[in-house]
Amino acid sequence: MHNRVRIGAVLAVLVGMNVLFVVAILWAYGVLLPGVVAGAVVYARHGTVSFDLLQLPVSWSTVAVLVAGFLGAQLYYGYRRVLEQTRTGRDDGDHVVARIVRRLAMTADVPEPSVRVLDAEEPSCYTVGRFTDATIVVSTGLIEQLDADELTAVLAHEVAHVANRDVTLMTVTTLFLEIADRAYRSARLARRAIQSPGDVSFRGKIALYWFLPLVTLTYVFVAPLLWVFPTVADWATRTLSHAREFAADAAAAHITGRPLALATALSTLSASGRTTPETDLRTTTMQALSVIPSPLIADRVARSIPTPDRPPAGDRRDRLRTWLDGETPSGVPKGDQRSAGTDRRTHPPVAERIRRLQELAADAELEGSV
Known part of the structure; x- marks a missing residue:
C-alpha cells in the first residue's frame, strides 16, 4: 500500500510539473520578455516603467486546453515509442x-x-x-x-x-523529462555558444544569427525559470x-x-x-x-x-x-x-x-x- 501511495504521489507531481511547465512557457514568452523589452523602451524615453507581471497572455480556459493537448501529445508519442519497441522483437x-x-x-x-x-x-x-x-x-x-x-x-x-x-508507464513519464531537459538546454544556447561554440548545432547557429537578442533574453530571464523542471x-x-x-x-x-x-x-x-x-x-x-x-x-x-x-x-x-x-x-x-x-x-x-x-x-x- 505504501508503494502504491508513493507511485500515485509521484505521478501527481509529474502531472503538476506538466501544468506548471506550460504556464511558465506562456508567461515567459507572453508576459515576461515582452514586458522587459517594452519596459526598457518606456524607461529610456520617460524614466519610469510600470507593467503587471502577475498575469497570463491567455485565459485560464485556454491554458487548460493547452495543458490537455500537451499531456495528450505525450501519451500519443509515448505510446508510439512503445509500438516501435514492439516491432524490434x-x-x-x-x-x-x-x-x-x-x-x-x-x-x-x-x-x-x-x-x-x-x-x-x-x-x-x-x-x-x-x-x-x-x-x-x-x-x-x-x-x-x-x-x-x-x-x-x-x-x-x-x-x-x-x-x-511498466513499459508504457516509464516510456511516457520519461518523455516529459526529455522535453524539459531539451527546453532548458535550448534556453542556455547563448552560454553554450560562448563556452563551447563547436558544440552548437546548425539550427543553433541559425537561431544565433537571426534571433540573437531573443536568444540572449531567453538565457538571462527564461533559463532560470526552466532549470527547476528537468531537476524535479x-x-x-x-x-x-x-x-x-x-x-x-x-x-x-x-x-x-x-x-x-x-x-x-x-x-x-x-x-x-x-x-x-x-x-x-x-x-x-x-x-x-x-x-x-x-x-x-x-x-x-x-x-x-x-x-x-x-x-x-x-x-x-x-x-x-x-x-x-x-x-x-x-x-x-x-x-x-x-x-x-x-x-x-x-x-x-x-x-x-x-x-x-x-x-x-x-x-x-x-x-x-x-
Whole structure:
C-alpha cells in the first residue's frame, strides 16, 4: 500500500510539473520578455516603467486546453515509442525459456509475452512492447550465469513489469523529462555558444544569427525559470522507476514463491553488470525495465539456447550474507556502485532490493510456521 501511495504521489507531481511547465512557457514568452523589452523602451524615453507581471497572455480556459493537448501529445508519442519497441522483437519459437515465461504468464494472469534469446556474453534481460504484445529479451550470457530457479525469478520480474504496464508507464513519464531537459538546454544556447561554440548545432547557429537578442533574453530571464523542471522531473522519474522495481521484485517473489532465488540472481548479476551510465534518455528508459541496468544487446539471434539446469551453488542465505557483508561473488566491494550494477537514475541499490527480498522470505517462512 505504501508503494502504491508513493507511485500515485509521484505521478501527481509529474502531472503538476506538466501544468506548471506550460504556464511558465506562456508567461515567459507572453508576459515576461515582452514586458522587459517594452519596459526598457518606456524607461529610456520617460524614466519610469510600470507593467503587471502577475498575469497570463491567455485565459485560464485556454491554458487548460493547452495543458490537455500537451499531456495528450505525450501519451500519443509515448505510446508510439512503445509500438516501435514492439516491432524490434519477435518470437524465437518454443524453447525452455519460452516455456518458463508461458508458465509464469499463466500464473500472473497476463497475456503471454514472446521471448527473444540473443547470443551475447553480457548478462541482460529487459522488456519491450505493450501489455498485450510484449517481448522479453534475454541474453545467453544471463542464462549461463544463473541456475534454474534464479532464471525463473528473473523472468518473473520481467513478467511483473508486463503485468504492471511498466513499459508504457516509464516510456511516457520519461518523455516529459526529455522535453524539459531539451527546453532548458535550448534556453542556455547563448552560454553554450560562448563556452563551447563547436558544440552548437546548425539550427543553433541559425537561431544565433537571426534571433540573437531573443536568444540572449531567453538565457538571462527564461533559463532560470526552466532549470527547476528537468531537476524535479529527473527526481520524479527516478523515484517512480525505483518504486516500480521494488514492486516487480515483490511480484516476482509472489509468483515464484522463491524470493531468495531472485535475491541471489541480483547478487550474481550485479557483479557482472558494470555498465557505463548512458546519457541518452531513451536508452535509460529501456534500461529501467531490465532486472539490473544492462546494455541493450545487439540483434544476434542465438542458434542454440543454453539449458538452465545448473543446480544452486551453495546455500542462498549464506551467499547473500557473504555478499551483504562486504563482497560480491567476484570480490568487488559492495560500496562500489558500478560494481553493484546500480545506476541510481533507473534502479534502487541492489543491497536494498536484496534486503527487501530477504524480509519477504522471512515473512513467508513465518506464515508457513503458524
